[in-house]
Amino acid sequence: MAHQLNVFLADRPGRLERLTAVLAERGINIRAITIAGSEGYGVAKLLVDRPEEAQEALHREGFSVHLKDVLAVVMDDRPGGLHAVCAALGKKGVNIEDAYGFVVKDRELAVLVMEVEREPEAEGILREAGFSIMGDQELYGL
């Protein structure tokens, strides 16, 4: 199972700077990042190459940080690629709680990283529909 880091951030200047500094100092590479902001605070979600080490480092720096299970689905980088994934899950009534995608190889390969409910079931559904799910090492090493 692949993991991403969910980090609580106060909405004030310099916090993201501190977070990225902690990772940079340890030579941890960020594969993808997304930040969801709300009133006065935000949650940064990071896909990194060494998530456990990153979590420990951030924790030591006083950040509130959690490792979350994510499902990384390989998609074709072409129109309708994302739709195919969503359709497979939607048909079986699986809800995607949060997701972000990125292109690995232009016009060829993209990855959708999702937090879903009923994780093992969702994985089964996608495999059955012919999608490949990336293993953790494969994902971190992209």
Added chain:
Amino acid sequence: MRDEKDGFWNPEVELMGAEDIRRLQLERLKGVLQRCKNSPFYRRWFRDAGFDPDAVRTLEDLRSLPPMDKDTLRSVEPWEFLTVPREDIVRMHSSSGTTGRATVIFHTWKDIQAWTELGARCLYMTGVRRSDVFQNMMGYGLFTGGLGFHYAAERLGAMVIPSGSGNSKRQIYLMREFGTTVIHVIPSYALYLLDVFREMGLDPRRDTRLRIALVGAEPHTESLRRRLEEAYGFKAYNSYGLSEMSGPGVAFECPFQEGMHVWEDAFILEVLDPRTLEPVPEGEEGELVFTTLHREGMPLLRYRTRDLAFVYPGRCRCGREHRRISRIKGRSDDMFIVKGVNIFPMQVEKVLLETVGVGTNYQIVLDMVGSREEMRVRVEVTDEIWHGDVRELQSLQKRITAALRDEILVTPIVELVEPGSLPKGEGKAVRVVDRRVDLGGE
């Protein structure tokens, strides 16, 4: 041997009538006042107040002596309080002392024995017996919570597991391995431990033999107590004590759980209006003021606790006439006023504990926005109260806001902040930042 059926550790004292208690108090008070003449501090204190210890004829006569407080303790060398030679002291305990000089209490061997006896009385009252296994999950050391009841439980004859605080998995392992039946714990930790039980796939009702919990050292609500009782399947008894009065064992709940009996053979209790220092009528809230009657090394006379509570009117169904105090409402020196409502930081603390499940660091900021007062409550989002979800934070914010509004009748702005970003420590100075005055200046 003591009769296990009657439920009283010391029936003669515990079942004393109110009149007899007053008589005993007066007799002991006279002894304490004589003893105080040996103390350099008290000689000065009496002289400055124009108080003649030999002229005390009634308990009311004590009221001509001014009350003392933490500042009084800090104002002199602690040795000056002693009524015995230094070499008679066998132990000291001390408050956390994060602000100013730490307050120190010295104990003689007899003081420790008397304190232990009171603790045993409390434990026995709640149903703890020789056959019990007592896991003491309180901090050992300068803090009085651990050692106080450690010896009390041994005195009673229970088996003590001195597990101390922290290390949750080991606590649960000990409970299961040695069949713990009684725990002494702070309420927020008991609540937190439920999560650990769940993570380990265990249910405390099914997988432990717990039947009694003694909860103290932290403010908590009645509903939190009920929640713990429900989840663990034990009966939880509220405890009151403070290091200046030796520690836990000053007042304790009986099986009826309606207020905590103050052991009036050991303490004189006064409930005073914190401003006028006059007694409040029974049933009305005031500051608890205690005089020690059984401590020889370092007696304290009319010590202001700053804790606000009321005395339950009427007699308790258990038959004890030692008066009962309510849960502590707040601290008299911590109160602040927003939109005409009296508010205590402790109320905010209780709400946070209740809604997020663990004690967390917080700060209250008061501002003037135009002519409107604004109250902001900053809460640190630690790993323990947040599990990584965005929506969880929104719901957390909403729940805290609603619960605070219900408790303090003012709707605050709840701000979620990062762990470690708020100043740590106790007392109003750190917890409440009042910027209303500064902004209204010239």
